[in-house]
Amino acid sequence: MSRTITIKDVALRANCGVATVSRVLNDSGSTSPAARQRVWDAARELGFEFSDIGRALQSSTTRTIGCVVPSLANPVFADAVQGLQDRLQKAGYQLLLTCSNYNPDSETAAIRTLLAKKVDGLALTVCDSSDSEGLRIVGQRGIPCCLMFNQPTKDLAACFVDNFSAARSVAQEFAAYGHKSTGFLALRFGSSDRSRQRFEGFVSGCRDFGMAPPVLLEIDEDGENLSMLLADMLSENSKLSAIFASNDFLALAAIRAARQLERKVPDDLSIVGFDGLEIGVMTEPSLATIVTRPKLMGRGAAETVLAALSDNPPPDPQDQNLSFNFRKGGSLAAPQKAEKNDDGKVPASPSSSPTLSKSRDDKTKD
Amino acid sequence: MSRTITIKDVALRANCGVATVSRVLNDSGSTSPAARQRVWDAARELGFEFSDIGRALQSSTTRTIGCVVPSLANPVFADAVQGLQDRLQKAGYQLLLTCSNYNPDSETAAIRTLLAKKVDGLALTVCDSSDSEGLRIVGQRGIPCCLMFNQPTKDLAACFVDNFSAARSVAQEFAAYGHKSTGFLALRFGSSDRSRQRFEGFVSGCRDFGMAPPVLLEIDEDGENLSMLLADMLSENSKLSAIFASNDFLALAAIRAARQLERKVPDDLSIVGFDGLEIGVMTEPSLATIVTRPKLMGRGAAETVLAALSDNPPPDPQDQNLSFNFRKGGSLAAPQKAEKNDDGKVPASPSSSPTLSKSRDDKTKD
């Protein structure tokens, strides 16, 4: 196993000093044609490649950007990372990637590690941007950093959607369809401030558009026994006719759970998600949702960080607040007013009947 | 903006040599309690953190693994990366991630860059493992490396599924349903050897199970105007009743395209995918496909590389050849316009339940 070839070896073979080798290979400083030729030959013959470690040490720059996202399993984050990496690559930067698994502690640890690795900048999605140990450290280090999905903070830029407003508009849609009693299916607020902001926006919307305050169901990321929790929620709130889930994955899981409970979507229960995953239009029923642009968030974060690194003015903060759209879908409809008002409780038959129904219809088109 | 704190600053403040600081903070060598205390205090007061660059240079180890995948937009790769990163993180390694966008040249460039960054190991999905410049370089460098999705090569381990056999089994399914004339929808072979292997397996299966050689439609990754291409394909091959797509994304796109062409799936056209994306069970029709375990591939690759790094024996190569299953789905049925089979038999739906188009989901979760 041959020792790794350094600039010194090249210098030796080319019969010159290391400084000359560096100058030739980096095309900097002035060098004679003869020397250039000798160095090139030597480098080629030895199969020399620069070591970025030596370079990094000397230049205190790694051309590396750190990234922390909750998970790659959710396409929303995968897309953002893709956008981020595309843009960074074009600018000659590499991506150091870590997943926090929605855990604030791993998040902090991850950020620490990235800083120790001397990344030149950071693009982060944190559990809670308003209270993050990691962000605090980043702040005092003064290293270029852009948030993704999180709202911006006092000192940190962000590429994001206005969760509050978007969630509010979902309430408006529900109201327009005639729903009165709704629920919010949330990722634990501790692991996703987006979830909390959406809840708050939704609550605000429910109030303003004349609906009852939504029932809150906070669940873990893994979506463990969502079906049972949902059953409880529904049986305890017999009039509940619509659910807003804090992301599309949860919404899809809720549809599945509802099916197991023999609640028809959207006839018995309307469901709306958040994110606008592509797949939502191919499911049955198709998923009504807030459409966002994760890839743009990634790219935007890259732009922001790159700008900071080259001392350019940051992109217009206005442009970083990405727009959203509501997408209609088969999972949202008017409530069927079959049931009685107050006392007529719907006999919920929870886990006792695990049998799958043959859902008829099939003809609902999207 | 304060200069970055080094071990020297700590030494100065703690009134000792740098060697002592290093020993204390790394808990190596022997040190007096008094010195320990002074160093700890100094380090805390200065907010000292080690620089991994200095360490890397000196130890010629970066605790960093490089990864190249075609794209993160396909959940198959996102999952694999997630599995990879999870495992690596546990072992204290970071992930340097690059996407090749299915382009052999970017792939090579990416590998070069990662090597320059002195990654300790690599986990790669390459366009064509049998002919890859990047792999050649990796080979001569002798750096620990494991492929993902690609079949293993003479000198490189891999976590993979046997594409040939899996594709063959799809042919078998088609034949069992009574299809005679089929097509294969492929990613350009130049950008995905998986696609080629699946095609070959499918061809082999078609031959052995008494079907005509499949019509091949090779398309670009972006799936540009698939609808038109598919239209041509179908009009030129009027008897074609089933299509095998080289991945689920393509299959889903094909279903959409078929819908635009007013060809009903599966009545007019059966479609089967490859990968087993979760979402396939929630679409309408649900997607028949080969189910694989991308996350396991990622984890397996991590295990392999980590083993090599710690001089442990590599995991049993047997275990790295991951199993696959065929998943039934609404997108696959017997050809409808029973142009009578040559032998006059009515094609019977194979296996248990002949019911069409109901996703029997839920139990397939792995």
Next chain:
DNA sequence: AACCTCTTTGGAAACGTTTCCATAGACACA
């Protein structure tokens, strides 16, 4: 021939670690 200027060059310092090595002091034992 003396003096400038300009190009080309190599030595050496610096970047932040770890670790080898030599030394100094402490202590025990004869």
Next chain:
DNA sequence: TGTGTCTATGGAAACGTTTCCAAAGAGGTT
């Protein structure tokens, strides 16, 4: 007191670059 064994310590080298600086030589102008 001399000798030997330990522990604790700091200086310095090494890792692979880049870049500052001084010097050497070429060539031109007086």
